[in-house]
Amino acid sequence: MTGDLMKKVEQTIKNLNIIDEYVVLACSYGPDSMLLLDLLKKEGFNIVVAHVNHKLRKESETEEEELKLYCKKNNLVFETMSIVNYPKGNVENNARIIRYNFFEKLLKKYDSKYLFTAHHGDDLVETVLMRLVRGSSFKGYGGFSMVTTNNNYQIIRPLIYINKEKILSYVKKNNIPHAIDHTNKENIYTRNRIRNNILPELKKENKNTHQKFLKFSELINSYEDYFFKETNSLYNRLYKNNKIDLNEFYLIDDIFKKRLLNKILFDFYKNDIDIITDKHTELILKLTNSEKTNSFITLPKKLRVIKFYNMLEFSRHNESSISYCHQLKKEISLELGKIKIVSNSNLDKSNYLIRLNSKEIKLPIFIRTRKNGDKIQVKNLKGTKKVNDIFIDNKVSTKERDIYPIITDSTDQILWIPGLKKSKFDKQKEESYDIIIKYEKKEKNEDEK
Numbered sequence: 001m002t003g004d005l006m007k008k009v010e011q012t013i014k015n016l017n018i019i020d021e022y023v024v025l026a027c028s029y030g031p032d033s034m035l036l037l038d039l040l041k042k043e044g045f046n047i048v049v050a051h052v053n054h055k056l057r058k059e060s061e062t063e064e065e066e067l068k069l070y071c072k073k074n075n076l077v078f079e080t081m082s083i084v085n086y087p088k089g090n091v092e093n094n095a096r097i098i099r100y101n102f103f104e105k106l107l108k109k110y111d112s113k114y115l116f117t118a119h120h121g122d123d124l125v126e127t128v129l130m131r132l133v134r135g136s137s138f139k140g141y142g143g144f145s146m147v148t149t150n151n152n153y154q155i156i157r158p159l160i161y162i163n164k165e166k167i168l169s170y171v172k173k174n175n176i177p178h179a180i181d182h183t184n185k186e187n188i189y190t191r192n193r194i195r196n197n198i199l200p201e202l203k204k205e206n207k208n209t210h211q212k213f214l215k216f217s218e219l220i221n222s223y224e225d226y227f228f229k230e231t232n233s234l235y236n237r238l239y240k241n242n243k244i245d246l247n248e249f250y251l252i253d254d255i256f257k258k259r260l261l262n263k264i265l266f267d268f269y270k271n272d273i274d275i276i277t278d279k280h281t282e283l284i285l286k287l288t289n290s291e292k293t294n295s296f297i298t299l300p301k302k303l304r305v306i307k308f309y310n311m312l313e314f315s316r317h318n319e320s321s322i323s324y325c326h327q328l329k330k331e332i333s334l335e336l337g338k339i340k341i342v343s344n345s346n347l348d349k350s351n352y353l354i355r356l357n358s359k360e361i362k363l364p365i366f367i368r369t370r371k372n373g374d375k376i377q378v379k380n381l382k383g384t385k386k387v388n389d390i391f392i393d394n395k396v397s398t399k400e401r402d403i404y405p406i407i408t409d410s411t412d413q414i415l416w417i418p419g420l421k422k423s424k425f426d427k428q429k430e431e432s433y434d435i436i437i438k439y440e441k442k443e444k445n446e447d448e449k
Contacts, residue, residue, distance in 0.1 A: 005162050006170065012146070012158045013043055022077075022110040024048045024103055025117075029067040031171045032118035034178040036159055038171075040116065041074065050106050052099050053082040056183075063179045070177060079106055092189060104151075113153045119144060120159040120167060121210030125202070126194050128213055133190070138227070142220030143213070163210045231259040239264060244312040246288060257285065264314060268303055275300050288312060294398045308397040315399060325368035328407070328437070332367055335403050337441040339367055339418060345436055352441070354407070354416045354426050355433035361409040361425055365437070368406050376414040377424045387414070390421050407437065 025040060027033040027049045040047050049071050053064045064080060071078035081102050087094045103115055127143040148155040159167070171178055187193045202209045234256055238244050244264075249257065261284050265276050276299070283297050287307050296306040306313045326332050331340035347353040356365075374387035391401050407416040415423050418439035427433040 005166065008161050009158050010039065012161070013039055016114075016156065018045060018114060020046070021114070022046045022048055022112040023114040023116055024050050024106050024110065024112050026099070026103060026115065027051050027067065027118075028181075029063040029179050030118070030181055031167050031176075031178040032120055032159060032164075034176050035167050035171050036116060036118045037076075038174065038176050039158070041076070046077075048077045048079060048106055048110050048112065050103055051078070051080045052095075052102060053080060054095060055082055055084060057181070059179065059181075066177065066179070077110075092191075104153075107153050114156055115150075115153055116156050116158070118159055119157040121161060121163040121214060122195070122199060124160060124217060125199060125210050125213045126191050128217065129194050129198060130190055138220070139224045142217045142224065145217070145221055160214060161211075227255075227259060231256060231263055234260050235263050242314045246307070246310045246312055249288065249312065257288075261285070265299075265303075268314065268316075269301070272301065284312075294392065296398050304399070306398045308399070309395060311397075313397070313399060323369050324403075325366055328365045328367050334367070334405055336400065336405065337418070337439060339405060339407070339437065339439050342436050342438045345438060347438075351419050351422060352439045354418075354422050354437050355429070355431070356415065356425055356435040356437070357427055357431075357433050358435055361413065361415065362411045364410055365415070365435075366408050366410065366412075368408060369403060370401060370406055374406065374414065376417065376421060379422050379424050379426050385421075387417060390417060394420050396420070405439075 023040065023045050025033065025037055025047055027037055028051065037047070037049065049067065051064060051067055053060050068078050068080070070076075083095060083098055107113070107115060124143045128141065131140050131143070144157065144160075146157050146160045148157075170176075184192060185196060187196060199209070206212060234252060238248050238252075238260065244260075249260075252260070258281055261281050262276075265280070266273050269276055280299055283299075284305050287295065287297055287305060290307060292307070293309050294307065296304050298304050302316055304313075304315050306315065324334075328339065328341065331338065345353050370387055375384040376387060376390070377383075378385050387406065388401075391404070396404060405418055406414055407418065408414050413423075415425050416437070419441055
């Protein structure tokens with residue numbers, strides 16, 4: 001074997017130092033994967049040859065059979081599957097998902113941590129160009145790396161250092177059996193158009209174009225490693241209990257603001273992260289910069305991002321758990337605390353206790369969540385005051401406002417907003433009353449006991 005680049009490929013494989021373990025090779029029977037199979041075989045690896053028959057070309061059956069015979073002749077484990085039905089949508093993307101599901105099953109079956117693919121230097125150029133045209137993340141613009149960690153295994157691409165020309169030359173010189181997929185010459189897909197029309201022009205400018213793109217990819221990935229570590233550090237420092245302290249958030253650079261938000265969103269969406277776009281991140285940033293002290297936005301799958309003064313909170317919005325209306329018979333435990341009828345109390349003047357005269361109100365008494373337009377006839381104040389204004393005055397978060405208890409009589413007249421404001425129906429100790437209601441808020445401060 002000649003050529004420094006091919007020697008680099010060989011040395012890369014040797015340096016992996018994989019001993020007495022199975023490796024899975026994604027093998028199409030094309031020249032790329034057959035070259036890689038030859039290299040792995042010469043290195044003495046325990047190889048599982050994984051072949052996917054896409055059933056899109058008439059030659060597929062012959063290629064599968066020839067690869068099977070090759071594996072039998074060389075005492076290699078051969079595993080295959082066929083894609084009979086394709087889901088609706090992007091054929092290329094759906095085929096990729098099916099392929100990798102198959103590969104992951106084989107990795108588990110053979111207790112392997114290594115998946116080899118035959119992506120080469122020209123593939124890297126095509127990938128980078130595709131993502132530049134379509135748009136991608138910063139990391140995405142770097143294409144792919146020689147080694148990628150995915151779940152519990154590594155994807156290894158040792159051919160990244162050589163181009164298609166070198167591969168074809170090698171398989172011809174070494175009489176390695178293979179098949180050529182002639183549909184690669186058809187300009188049906190974006191990748192094919194880049195491969196057939198743009199890549200040849202780039203190679204006219206520089207025959208080693210793939211090496212330049214590899215350096216570009218490595219540079220992007222090195223920056224990405226730094227960004228990743230810095231983002232994790234900010235995440236651990238600023239994000240606590242699903243909240244961000246905005247005073248500190250405002251101090252970090254814009255690029256890390258977006259990356260921090262994206263990391264938080266990934267926590268909530270995980271495998272559904274593709275439904276989140278840059279538009280959603282921009283909405284959150286707009287919320288953080290809003291002059292409103294209390295506001296929120298709702299993202300897909302009922303994720304609420306709530307700005308509450310100097311805090312930004314992320315929480316799932318469950319409609320069924322927000323609205324409630326209970327009759328108060330003796331005692332009720334709610335998310336924010338406990339409300340109960342008591343026989344007596346040492347509390348005198350406190351917003352955590354109300355005394356009522358049943359002759360002045362309509363029984364029974366109810367506990368409910370707020371309604372649009374709610375108003376209360378505040379004690380010692382002429383006229384009414386909006387409940388929402390009381391929430392704002394007392395810096396009640398938007399999230400808590402939705403579940404905050406409102407005490408009413410049977411005519412829906414508001415008697416009390418526990419812990420915040422009492423109505424004109426509240427009685428002093430020396431006045432006439434026959435009902436005492438106490439509010440025990442969770443995590444009470446000493447002055448609330």
